[in-house]
Structures are given as structure tokens and as C-alpha cells.
Amino acid sequence: MVKHSQSNETREQGKWGDAPTYNRVILFGGVYSNYISLEYLLKECQKMDAEAIFCLGDIGGFGPHPNRSYEHLQDTKVTTLAGNYDLSLSQGLDDCGCGYTDPRDNHFAQISYDYTFQNTSQPNKDWLITLPRLIRFRLADLKVLLCHGSPRRTNEFLWDSSSPDHLLHRFLEDSGADVLCFTHTGLKWYRRLTGNRHTVNVGVIGRPENDGTPNVWFTLLEAREQDLKCFFLPLDYNHSRLIDEMKKEHLPSEFIETIQTGWWTTCTEIMPFKERLRGRF
Numbered sequence: 001m002v003k004h005s006q007s008n009e010t011r012e013q014g015k016w017g018d019a020p021t022y023n024r025v026i027l028f029g030g031v032y033s034n035y036i037s038l039e040y041l042l043k044e045c046q047k048m049d050a051e052a053i054f055c056l057g058d059i060g061g062f063g064p065h066p067n068r069s070y071e072h073l074q075d076t077k078v079t080t081l082a083g084n085y086d087l088s089l090s091q092g093l094d095d096c097g098c099g100y101t102d103p104r105d106n107h108f109a110q111i112s113y114d115y116t117f118q119n120t121s122q123p124n125k126d127w128l129i130t131l132p133r134l135i136r137f138r139l140a141d142l143k144v145l146l147c148h149g150s151p152r153r154t155n156e157f158l159w160d161s162s163s164p165d166h167l168l169h170r171f172l173e174d175s176g177a178d179v180l181c182f183t184h185t186g187l188k189w190y191r192r193l194t195g196n197r198h199t200v201n202v203g204v205i206g207r208p209e210n211d212g213t214p215n216v217w218f219t220l221l222e223a224r225e226q227d228l229k230c231f232f233l234p235l236d237y238n239h240s241r242l243i244d245e246m247k248k249e250h251l252p253s254e255f256i257e258t259i260q261t262g263w264w265t266t267c268t269e270i271m272p273f274k275e276r277l278r279g280r281f
Contacts, residue, residue, distance in 0.1 A: 015136065016136060016138075016143055016176060019136045019137045019138050019143070020052070020137050020138070021137070021138040021139075021140070022051040022052050022137060022138070022139055022140075023051065023139065023140055023222065023223060023224070024048075024049065024050050024051055024220070024221070024222045025050055025051060025052045025053070025054060025137075025139065025220075025221050026045055026048065026050040026052075026053045026054070026218060026219070026220055026221075027053075027054045027055075027056060027146070027181055027200075027202040027218065027219045027220075027221065028041065028054075028055060028056065028183075028202055028203065028204070028205045028218035028219065029055070029056035029057060029058060029083070029148070029182075029183025029184070029202050029203065029204045029205075030056075030057075030058045030061075030083075030183055030184075030186060030203075030204025030205065030206045030207070031055065031058065031059045031060075031069045031073075031204075031205060031206045032058060032059075032060070032061045032062040032063050032204065032206025032207055033059070033060050033061060033062060033063030033064060033065065033066040033068075033069050033116065033206065034062075034063045034069070034205060034206040034207065034216075034242060035063075035065065035068035035069040035072055036237055036238055036239075036241055036242050037205045037206065037216050037235060037237045037239075037242070038069055038072050038073075038205060039072065039237075040235060040236075040237040040238075041205055041218060041235055041237075042072065042076055042078075044235065048220065050220070052077075052079065052137070053076075053077065053078045053079065054078070054079050054080070054081075054135065054146055054181075055073060055078050055079070055080040055081070056081055056083070056146055056147070056148055056181065056182065056183040056202060057080070057081050057082050057083025057084075057085070057086055057131070057148040057154075057183065057184075058083035058084065058085045058086065058148065058183070058184070058204070058206070059073065059080070059083070059085065059086055059128075060085050060086070060089060060116040060120060061085050061096065061112050061113065061116055061206070062112050062206060062207060062251075062255050063206060063207075063242065063245075063246065063251070063255075064242075064245040064246050064248070064249040064251060065119065065245065065249070066116050066119055066120050066124075067119065067120060067121050067124055070120070070124040070127060070128075071124075074127060079135065080131055081131055081132050081133060081134065081135050081146060081147070081148060082128065082131035082132065082133050082148065082154070083148040083149075083154065083183070083184065084096060084097040084098055084099070084148065084149070084154045084155040084184070085097075085098075085113070085116070086128045086131055087128075087133075087154060088113065089116065089117060089120055089125055089128055090125050090126075090128035090129040090131075091129075092125075095109070095110060095113055096109050096110075096112070096113040097154070097155050098155060098267075099149075099155035099156070099157060099270070100267065100269070100270055101269065101270060102269030102270065104266070104269070105266055105267050105268070105269050105270065108252060108254060108255075108266040108267070109266075109267070111252055112255070115249070115251065133147065133148070133154060134146065134147050134151065135147075136177075139179065139221060139222075139223040139228070140223035140224055140225055140226075141223070141225050141226050142178040142179050142198075142223050142226065142228060143176060143177045143178045143179070144177060144178070144179040144180075144181060144221075145172075145175045145177035145179070145180050145181070146181045146182070147180070147181075147182050148182060148183060148184055149182060149183075149184040150171060150182060151171050151174065151175055151180070152171070154184075155184065156184070157184060157185050157270060158182055158184070158185065158199075158201065159185055159187070159271070159272050159275055160187070160189035160191070160201070160274075160275070161272045161273075161274040161275060162272045163199075165191075165193055165194075168180065168191070168193060168197075168199045169193060169194075169195075169197065171199075172193075172197050172199075178196065178197055178198065179197070179198045179199075179200065179221075179228060180198070180199045180200070181199075181200045181201075181202055181219075181221075182199075182200075182201055182202070183201060183202050183203065183204060185201060185271075185275075186203070186204045186207070186209065186210070186264075186267070187201065187203070187209055187210070187275060188201050188202060188203030188209065188217050188219065188232050189201045190230045190232070192228075196226055196228075198228050198230070200219060200221070200230055202218065202219040203216070203217035203218060203219060203232065204216065204217070205217070205218055205235060207258055207259060207264075208258065208259070208262040208263075208264075209262075210262070210263060210264040210268075210278060210279040210280075211262055211278065211279075212261065212262045212263055212280070213262045214236075214239045214259065214260065214261075214262050215234045215235055215236045215237070215262075216234070216235050216237070217232055217233065217234055217235065218232075218233055218235060219231065219232055219233070220233055239259050239260070242259055243256055243259055243260055246259065254266050261280075263279055263280040263281065264279055264281065265281065268281055
């Protein structure tokens with residue numbers, strides 16, 4: 001691995017002039033090598049009449065057998081963009097570029113990244129290189145921009161309690177979008193802004209939402225002309241099977257406890273006060 005920062009080159013998929021148009025789409029982030037929840041989600045998607053499915057990055061991390069998640073996405077019609085994990089893996093960097101500031105969180109992030117790097121095949125690293133950082137499409141008459149953290153930085157944390165409207169408006173104005181969708185924090189939220197603009201953190205399917213339940217979350221967006229509807233949907237999957245595989249791979253007990261209990265045991269120090277109050281730790 002090499003010690004340098006992620007490339008600033010921005011790969012984009014689609015321009016507004018030729019962006020595809022949909023009326024009903026499914027979005028999710030943070031697979032975190034939880035290929036079992038990904039399998040369950042893809043089965044659910046078949047029942048929902050969505051015209052397109054989008055993964056907003058961070059395919060590896062935390063869980064076992066990362067190659068299985070990459071291969072599921074490549075074998076299906078899921079359009080995928082690059083998260084910070086994916087960029088680091090594809091560039092051979094020495095850490096995940098997650099953006100944590102706490103030494104304990106960085107310690108566990110390094111364990112997760114090293115395992116993922118060692119267990120990701122070169123063909124899959126080559127595939128990650130091809131993923132865009134931004135994706136554009138239209139949802140009826142609304143222009144939608146997808147990113148991982150924010151349009152300006154892949155590992156930026158946009159929390160509900162600490163993301164002011166003026167910042168979100170600026171992201172939308174700079175990109176020419178009406179709807180901004182992102183992930184990275186692991187906590188879903190939606191906000192309608194003035195001028196019929198919208199921001200959506202689509203959640204993650206790789207681990208629970210620090211709410212004491214083992215299920216994970218994904219997002220359904222629907223639009224008719226200028227009316228946007230956002231639905232956050234829980235996904236119940238066989239998390240006991242995931243726990244068994246994590247134990248066999250000797251992943252940290254802290255990661256396993258989160259899958260089992262629904263409470264985060266790591267990656268909490270970066271959270272703002274209001275979000276952290278909702279958890280156990």
C-alpha cells in the first residue's frame with residue numbers, strides 16, 4: 001500500500017443534458033461487506049417495481065468476505081458510485097480515508113481496512129477504479145445528484161443536526177440539482193428545503209443504525225412532476241448468519257456486537273451530540 005491521499009480527480013456519470021429519467025428508484029449506502037443483507041435487499045427490490053437501483057459507495061469494510069459484495073453488485077443492475085473505502089482500495093492507500101478523528105475509532109477503522117484490503121481481489125480493485133464519484137439523473141422533473149459524503153468531499157459527514165440549510169442549498173446551487181442524496185454517516189435523514197429542494201441521507205445496509213435493532217435501512221424515492229416522496233424502509237435479514245461468518249474470520253468482537261445488538265461500539269466519537277445521545281455509548 002502507498003501513503004498518500006485519495007486522488008482529487010472527480011469521475012462523474014451523466015450530465016443534466018443526457019441524464020436518464022425515472023419516477024421510482026431505490027438507493028442505499030454502506031454495504032460494508034454485508035453481502036447477506038445485500039442479497040436480501042436485491043430480492044426485495046424485485047418486488048418493488050423500481051426503475052433503477054443505486055449504491056452510494058463503501059462496499060467493503062467491517063464485515064467478512066468483501067469480494068462477495070463486489071461480485072453481487074457487478075452481477076446485477078445496481079449502478080454504483082465510489083465511497084472513501086472504494087477509492088482507498090482502488091488506489092492502494094494505507095487507510096480507509098474515513099475521516100475519523102478519535103484514536104480508538106481510527107484503530108478499529110484500520111483493522112477493518114487492512115482486512116478488507118487483504119481480502120479484496122485485484123480484479124475487484126480494478127473494478128473499483130472505474131466507479132464514478134458523482135451520479136446524475138432526473139426523477140420526473142427533479143434533477144438528482146448522488147454522492148457519497150458530499151459533492152465537495154467523499155468523506156464529509158453530513159449529519160442532520162449539524163448540516164445547516166445554507167450549506168445544503170449551496171451544494172444544490174453549485175451542482176444545479178434539486179435533490180442531493182448521500183450516505184457516509186450511517187444515519188438516514190431527510191430535509192425539505194425552500195424552493196422545492198431536498199436532501200436525503202439514504203442510510204446504510206451494512207450495519208444497524210445505532211438504534212438497538214439489528215435491521216438495516218434503505219430508501220425509496222418517488223416523484224411526480226415536482227412532488228418528491230421519500231420513504232425509509234427497514235430490511236430484516238439473517239444477521240445471525242453474518243455473525244457466524246464474522247467470528248470465523250476473527251473480526252473484532254466490537255464489530256460483531258454491533259450487528260448483534262444494533263448499537264454502535266465504534267465510530268461514535270465523530271457524531272454530533274444530538275446523534276450520539278440516541279445510542280447506548
